[in-house]
Amino acid sequence: MKVLKISNQKFGENAILYSLTNDNGLTMNVTNLGARIVDLIVPVNGEKRNIILGFDTAEEYLSKDMYFGATIGRVAGRIKDGSFSIDNHKYQLPVSPENGHTLHGGPESFEAKIWEAEIEEKSNQVSVIFSYMSPDGEHGFPGELKARVIYSLTNANEWIIDYQAETDQPTLYNPTNHVYFNLTGDVTQSVGEHELFVDADRFAVVDSDTTVTGELRSVDETPFDFRESKSMNQVFETRYEQNNLVDGLDHPFILNRTGFDQPQAIITAPKKDLSVEMYTDRPAVVIFTAQFGEMGPEVRGEKLVNHGGLTLETQVSPGAVEFDGFGDIILYPETIYQSRTIYKIN
Ligand code: G6D
Numbered sequence: 001m002k003v004l005k006i007s008n009q010k011f012g013e014n015a016i017l018y019s020l021t022n023d024n025g026l027t028m029n030v031t032n033l034g035a036r037i038v039d040l041i042v043p044v045n046g047e048k049r050n051i052i053l054g055f056d057t058a059e060e061y062l063s064k065d066m067y068f069g070a071t072i073g074r075v076a077g078r079i080k081d082g083s084f085s086i087d088n089h090k091y092q093l094p095v096s097p098e099n100g101h102t103l104h105g106g107p108e109s110f111e112a113k114i115w116e117a118e119i120e121e122k123s124n125q126v127s128v129i130f131s132y133m134s135p136d137g138e139h140g141f142p143g144e145l146k147a148r149v150i151y152s153l154t155n156a157n158e159w160i161i162d163y164q165a166e167t168d169q170p171t172l173y174n175p176t177n178h179v180y181f182n183l184t185g186d187v188t189q190s191v192g193e194h195e196l197f198v199d200a201d202r203f204a205v206v207d208s209d210t211t212v213t214g215e216l217r218s219v220d221e222t223p224f225d226f227r228e229s230k231s232m233n234q235v236f237e238t239r240y241e242q243n244n245l246v247d248g249l250d251h252p253f254i255l256n257r258t259g260f261d262q263p264q265a266i267i268t269a270p271k272k273d274l275s276v277e278m279y280t281d282r283p284a285v286v287i288f289t290a291q292f293g294e295m296g297p298e299v300r301g302e303k304l305v306n307h308g309g310l311t312l313e314t315q316v317s318p319g320a321v322e323f324d325g326f327g328d329i330i331l332y333p334e335t336i337y338q339s340r341t342i343y344k345i346n
Contacts, residue, residue, distance in 0.1 A: 006119055006126045011038075012058025014114050018128045020153040026345065028153045033058050034111040035071035035130035035149045037179055040159065042345055044274050049185035051274065051345070053290075053299055053309045062112070064297040066290070067178035070111035071149050072104045074134065074141050075329065076176040077252070077286060077318030078211045082106075084321045086142065086170045086330055093140040099209040106139035110147070110175070120150075125160075127152040136169065143169030145331075157345040165337035173337050174316050174329040180290055180309030181276060183269035187299045190307040191289065192233040193270035197263075198226040198285070200253035204317055204326070205242060210250050212319035212326070224251070229268060235289065236307060248289035248307055252317040255283055260342065265312055280341040283327055284317035314341045 011017035015033035027048075029039040038054040053068050055061055061068065082095035082102035093102040104111070115130040127150050134145040150162040163175050182191055203224045205215040219225040223238045235243045243249065255264045263277035265285060278285070288311045290296070296304035316327035331337050 006121065006128075008119075015058040016117065018117065018119065020126045020128070022153050022155050022157065024155065024157060026153070026157050028151070028159055029054075030128055030151050031058065032115045032117040032130060033061055034113065035115045035132070035151075036061070036111070037069040037151065037159070037177070040345070042274060049183075049274070050300075051181055051183050051185055051276070053180040053182060053187065053304065056300055060297075065111070066292065066297070067104065067111050069177070069179045071115075071130070071175060072178050072313070073110035073147060073173065073175040074105045074139070074145060075102075075172050075174045075321075076104060076313060076315045077174070078103050080211050080322050082140070084172065086172070089142070091140055091142060101209065101211055104178075105141075109139055110134075111178070115149075125152045125154040141171050143167040143171035143333075145171060145173065147173075147175070149175070159343045159345075161341045163337065163339045165331065166333070166335075167331050168333055170330055170332050172321070172329050173331040174320065175339075176286070176313040176315040177341070178311055178313060179343075180311050181267055182309045183267060183274050183276065187302045187304045187308050190236075190305050191310050192231070192236050192307060194232045194310070195229045195268040196226045196232055196287075196310075197229040197266040197268075198253050198287070199256045199264045200226070200285075201256055202254040204252040204254065204284075204319055206246065206251055208245060210246060212252065212317070212323070214319060214323040216254060216325070224253070229266065232289070232307075232310065247291040247293075249287045249310070250289070250291070252284045252286045252319070254317060255280070255285060258283060260340075263344070267310065267312070275346045277344040277346065278312050278314070278341065279344070280314040281339055282314040282316065282341065284315055286313040286315060286318065287311060288313070312343070
């Protein structure tokens, strides 16, 4: 068994880039800036194709980032009005001036931190173990939270993400990864011709400010029905109000099952020469289709087209703080948080 390769190099002022390559020639680059994945470079028909959105420098992540590949925390998604209560204690988080809600744990959150990193090499996988200690009261969240995110690359072409955390006071924790896939490797091509499968009978309806309304709606007879693999264009070319409202998808899908025997989602490239399977123990996945319009940043020298990527952000659905039936994201001191998501490249 050839040894998997892992190397590291400077990546801006304080960041390090770790390059993991498996025996099939698949390379995953990750950085301690935001515990992010930067590149996912896959050999396809003799070419090397980078199938995710990312930048070439750490500075670009700090100046024009839309959470590309970032670990999101303490809480993925929006918390309405930035306020929540735990055991009758009320907390207030910093809110966006645009809409008065808190997105992805607040500004300069996990995605902007320099995480500790250590390398672990095993015979059939290599890992980078990122850790970050979020102090009590950071961004308004109670409790000191020790978070770990382990990225592993295997010789089965899997990117495995293991999340672990513990806290000394009851707090909220609902992390995810904000990777954007574009399986063409070309950021000037929209993901409209990609096919998507999602094993979800329901999705969460959103309001004009993309907070969930509390309604869980059947996907039946809607463009949200991806229970058979279908073209992404069905959400870009429809007149259905929930897609028109956000110009695509920016919605939680409530998964019918969790676990690692069958994928809950599959993205397939337009030429069907590549696919990514998603497996998770999380009950929902937020899919966002990068509708940045003219605001799309330059990515590796090319302007990102509208709908130039799509995310598969596994998590407890946004709305868990506000509504019953959406799940529970309170972490108590006596509990160790653990979750796993796998993206398998075929
Ligand atoms: C927009 O509403 C979307 C979010 O879901 C996404 O995570 C962010 O852009 C990057 O705010």
